[in-house]
Amino acid sequence: MAFEAVSIAPTAADFTPLNEHQEQTPDTFFGGKPVLHLHCSDAKLRISKFDLSSQPHFAALQDSTSAGTEDEIVEISNVAVWVTSRYFTIFASASSKGVQISYQTISIHAQDGDAVLLELNLSDPNASDDEMMFLQLRIVPGEIEQQAANGDHANGSAANPAAVLYNAISACQELNPDPPSDDEGEGFDETAPGATGWITSENMHDFVDEDGNFKMPDSVTMIGGEEETGGLGEGAGRTRTAAEADGDDGPEDDTKWQRTA
Template sequence: MAYEVLRAAPSAAGFTPLDEHLEQTPPTFFGAAKPVLHLHCPSAKLSISSADLASQPDFAALQPESIASSGDERNALVEIRDVDVWVTSKHLTLFSNPKSHGIQIFYPTITIHAQEGNAVLLELNLSDANTADEDLEFLQLRILPDAVATTAHANGQANGDSSVPPVKALYDAISACQELNPDPNPEGDGEEGGVGGFDETAPGATGWITSENMADFMDEDGNFRMPEGATLIEGDEEDVGALGAGAGRTRTADEVDAEDGADDGAKWQRTG
């Protein structure tokens, strides 16, 4: 789910202020009973294209009766006023008090965010995880904050520091909360493997000899052999190619048993 619709306006009492949260130093950011409020920008403005509003009724419901627009009719940018912006540890919320309507956006929905003049540009992926690439649905919006009610920065300033422009405070707050809510399926992760498509469960992927890849280490007579190009690790040193005396020579089962008898501390486990 990309977002949720709200009918009741958020309240500061429903959040833990960031400065108070930092003073408590809990073990995790989400340890507080309430979401942590990073920033509140009251009475901000949104700028969204008329085409996006026509295709997204939940976002269109944020606009008041009177609409200001610029550009040609097809690509007109619609300005939506009186939108409260709440940046919390769990969601980015846009709420229109005149319309008693809000949208609670999950951070992985935000695919792009950037500071653009006096606005923060957001691109939202409104499609679910099973949507094909060619059918993905995106929406762009710009948030133009006029003031900051509650904010905090890396240097410890908090509670509406007037020396930080509202647009910079908004950008920083969204950045911080995005880091706390990473995409659960980042690009490059395979559904059945690890990062970059590497599957640690594949036979031999970890370098260990198992029942699944044992055939690669045995010849037709059932004797152990080192596969071509394999790496021998001895102690803390790794030697590829220069394996020393006897490298590449097939040993018989009798030789292995003789070694077992000579050194009880280093046993081979042989099957078959």
């Protein structure tokens, strides 16, 4: 599910603080409370009127004080943000409504001045290219009340709440990778020699030549090897700006789903 509507505000008791989680061995690695990486209780949410008209759960975050701008962007104040190890939650205190977003739904996140841009992929998993649905929103964090102990204070980014929020989302996205697609699972033969990563007495003869020297059978692909991965592309590991995320330098006929695939 891309996101879930919530009507009860999260509390600190619902989570395990990251510093506490790191200082002790958890009782179980399954279940238990989500780990809290960041909490901000005084953020602003900016979203277009067009997107609000098509997404009633996000429209429900508004109240009578929500302000519109000349470019048809609605700004919702007094929004609490919770970045946890399992999900990302936005809760508007004035309307007592919120949304709990899965990290797999976030197709793009980028720092955009004092805000963090999020693009959410709300498409059905089986949707065709022309049925893809996206929603963009910007979160302007206020004072960060609780954050991960990831060195933000040491490198100065604590003075920039948007950078701290961006880093917290990045860390939690890494904890929630996208599931493998159907295409990635095709063509893998677990019965092939060494396919499971183990060389045994039963398949040893496939990995040595007549002189007893190690060899790799032609039919076996080194999973994660250079031939398969091709190395990292240009820009790997670099933080993208919102302008790059919006595809300003790309061809004019590029569609949003092509830029975020």
